[in-house]
Amino acid sequence: MIAALELLREIAARQDGFVEIRYHAKTSRSLGVDKGKVERSQVRHRKGVGVRVFAGGGWGFASTGQVDAVSIERAIQLARTAAKACAGHSSAGSAKHPPLMSLPACTLARGIFDQPGLEEIAARSLEEKIAMATNLEAHMRGASSTIRSASCTYNEIFEDKAIVTTDGAEAAFRLVRPELRVQAVAEKDGQLSTGNEAVGATGGWDCLFHSAAGEALAERAAKTAQDLLGAGHAEGGRSVVILAPSIVGLLVHEAIGHTVEADFVQAGSVAAGKIGHRVASDLVTLCDSGGSEHYLGAGGTIPVDDEGVPASRTTIIKDGILVSYLHSRESAARFGVAPTGNARAWEYSDQPLIRMRNTYLEPGSQDLDEIIANTRDGYLLDGPRNGQADATGEFMFGVQEAWRIRDGKLGELVRGVTLSGIAFEVLQSVDAVSRDFRWDLGAGYCGKGQPAKVDAGGPYIRCRALLGGEQ
Amino acid sequence: MKDRNLLDLCSTLVELARKAGADHAEATASWERAVETHLENGAVHTVQSREETIYGLRVMVGGSQGFVTANDSEPEVFAKRVAEAVACARVTPKDAWVGLPDPEAVTKVSGLYDADVAEVGVDETAQLAATMLAHIRDLDSRVRVDSGSVSATVSMTALASTTGVAVSQISTLMDASAFGMAVSGDEVASFDYDNAISRRRRGFEEEISAACDRFVTKCAAGLGATAGLSFRGPIVLSPDAVAEFLLPALIDAVCADNVRKGRSPLAERLGQRVATSLLTVWDDGRVPGGVSSSAFDREGMPTRRRAVLSNGLLQTFLFNHYEARAKGNGTRSTGNATGSAASLPTVGSHRLEVDPGTTAMADMIARSERAVWVGRYSGATNPVTGEFSGVVKNGFLIENGVRRPVREVLIAGNVFELLNQISAVSRERHDVGGQALVPALRAEDVSVTAG
Structure with missing residues (x-):
């Protein structure tokens, strides 16, 4: 070296x-x-x-x-x-x-x-x-x-x-x-x-x-x-959902993170022109970091990006307000800001593109048990399958396990569930954030013409979203 | 680089492996030279030039297998890589099914190489890219190209083994793609994508132009999308959705590795009806000039055209050499070993073709019906169980003869049940990225959920 x-x-x-x-x-x-x-x-x-x-x-x-x-x-x-x-x-x-x-x-x-x-x-x-x-x-x-x-x-x-x-x-x-x-x-x-x-x-x-x-x-x-x-199917429709850190990770990566990559912003993503605007409830602070915040080992950690820029922490949403996009040197110059260390290349024959690193939601102050106890009717979702998001902010994630919640108690497990919604609308609906924190997408690869090793995570959150199930 | 040189590289690696203690060895190598122009934010952004040789060496020692792949070109490093593959085999448990196939006659597929593509340089891809951008802008100024590219690639592949397989092939590829969305005022429509792909240089401008037309039509159609409705009823899968959602689930279930591992719901269904009689599906590795065509597969075995489903009856599973040995009873590879020099052989399909039906695409939904047109499907499909649940993209709700774009609409069900719910097949077929030639399919009684 x-x-x-x-x-x-x-x-x-x-x-x-x-x-x-x-x-x-x-x-x-x-x-x-x-x-x-x-x-x-x-x-x-x-x-x-x-x-x-x-x-x-x-x-x-x-x-x-x-x-x-x-x-x-x-x-x-x-x-x-x-x-x-x-x-x-x-x-x-x-x-x-x-x-x-x-x-x-x-x-x-x-x-x-x-x-x-x-x-x-x-x-x-x-x-x-x-x-x-x-x-x-x-x-x-x-x-x-x-x-x-x-x-x-x-x-x-x-x-x-x-x-x-x-x-x-x-x-x-x-x-x-x-x-x-x-x-x-x-x-x-x-x-x-x-x-x-x-x-x-x-x-x-x-x-x-x-x-x-x-x-x-x-x-x-x-x-x-x-x-x-032996699990049955979920009933499709809009629902209160508690998302585990793995699903929160998928949400912040797929549904928010991509829309704030400056190349997508320039092309006209839903985050364009929203700096300084409220895009989430005030319980939401969202970051992307080349370091492994909260504890060591996050899967997308890089000390320096592929343009030689230190890969420091970038706060994207602070207390619900959009404050930054993710930049390469070129996009930062166009936006008149400092680069954020997000230019990454998969292999030597790939050119650097704006990519996320470790993307996460900051933990809050509540206990998960307390959040479940205060949920009358909804689902607890864990185990991400695949996920995609659109320029519109509309996202879709497959979910491995969905537990029914009734009157503050966890009930039966259901299968074949998909979570969908418009990302910023879902973040606006966040009304509870747990104090837990877990990196949970470290085995994942993000695709954008070339792969990238990334990680994502956060606490448990409660919000409203659309569940795909049976009619 | 000449294909002879590439085959010599493979033979050298096989010989070194034998000297290092391998009972059997197979080396495959690929050389690729490409020029490419990237688009970003509606502009020509980067022009690129690359060239690389990659090799992969599979060795068998005492019934165990090891594999190494690298892009080294220094002959002095080869012995080190070979030793690494042999060492890898020595600590891997024995596997009775590991082995290499004997050679079989391989015949050339015509139209895979065009000398004009080999002459394309960076100025030409940049010019084609600029023309493509201008064409999209002229068609509809609301459509933004987020990213895209135009490339010209020349590649060679060779494979040699201790069993006497020795094959090589040269091919070319022109590829142009655009990815983006329509933006109108504050409204942003869904992402969409289209591409032109060909083995030939001649006529590629026209193919780009047609791809731009399709891209712009799909992007602009998403503007004005509103909430849909929840119901159980008919859906129509566009050719894109058939190629990208339905067929991959079917092919996963007929790959012999999934059958053997208990991960296919079709494992016990060979010769039985698994889909409506309207459905006939072919796997074809030999389409002349086809972008998914090749004279031989990842193990040097000849490719073929074969029916996977015939009028709804399951005709075959797909095998590479390993899976054929695992199956036993004289089973032979079907020429479906997939993968590159950078990976061990797996099992997969070539170009998929669905026979056309008799219904005009425009008549697949009656005026009096309520139905959803699925332009694309963005969702999760569990390949083991067939369960799917995902968002309809570029989707329309048709009701009382009126067609309107919708957003936040999900469909859910089971792919293997869906195969039996197909009630109409369009007579028009589309080529989807050179990977599939498919009609639109109508399916009954599907769960549709709106947000």
């Missing part, structure tokens, strides 16, 4: 104009155990250098898998040619967004920013990791005769990055992100049901298993699959 940083620094010193050079080496290991068999044990190595040139109002990007001075300088030439081709057409944009001709100076990172956990995960043998995955899979199948099959996936990604720009960034870091997923499938009288649990972290196994040990996750997945076998 130090050698790569030095090589990039030497090359950058020879360049004219703005050039950004990023070395990125990634080693990923993946193990898959399914129905008693190790079906997948693989290692993936990918390394190279991506370079961006900004000239004449146009961006050029080129990448090379060869990490040597000649190849990198050749990539810079290709990027210069590409920037020229881009600048020739950048006037094809709308008059509303005239081309930017240079990037303003900003705070840029300089130094080495290694994250914890690297040595610990590297030191654990492949045999130990295979044994863990095999045991957890067997544990689920042994939980009940109704468990028809089970699977366990363990992944780890080691990253090694160095970023140098001609205007002053010189940063490097290494980190590791382990992930574990378990799934149990139960069957009775021809009806199938599934239970899923997943955790992901930036750091060692102490971070990965911060909220629950592997065995506890396996037991929970097996229990959920069994419990859902």
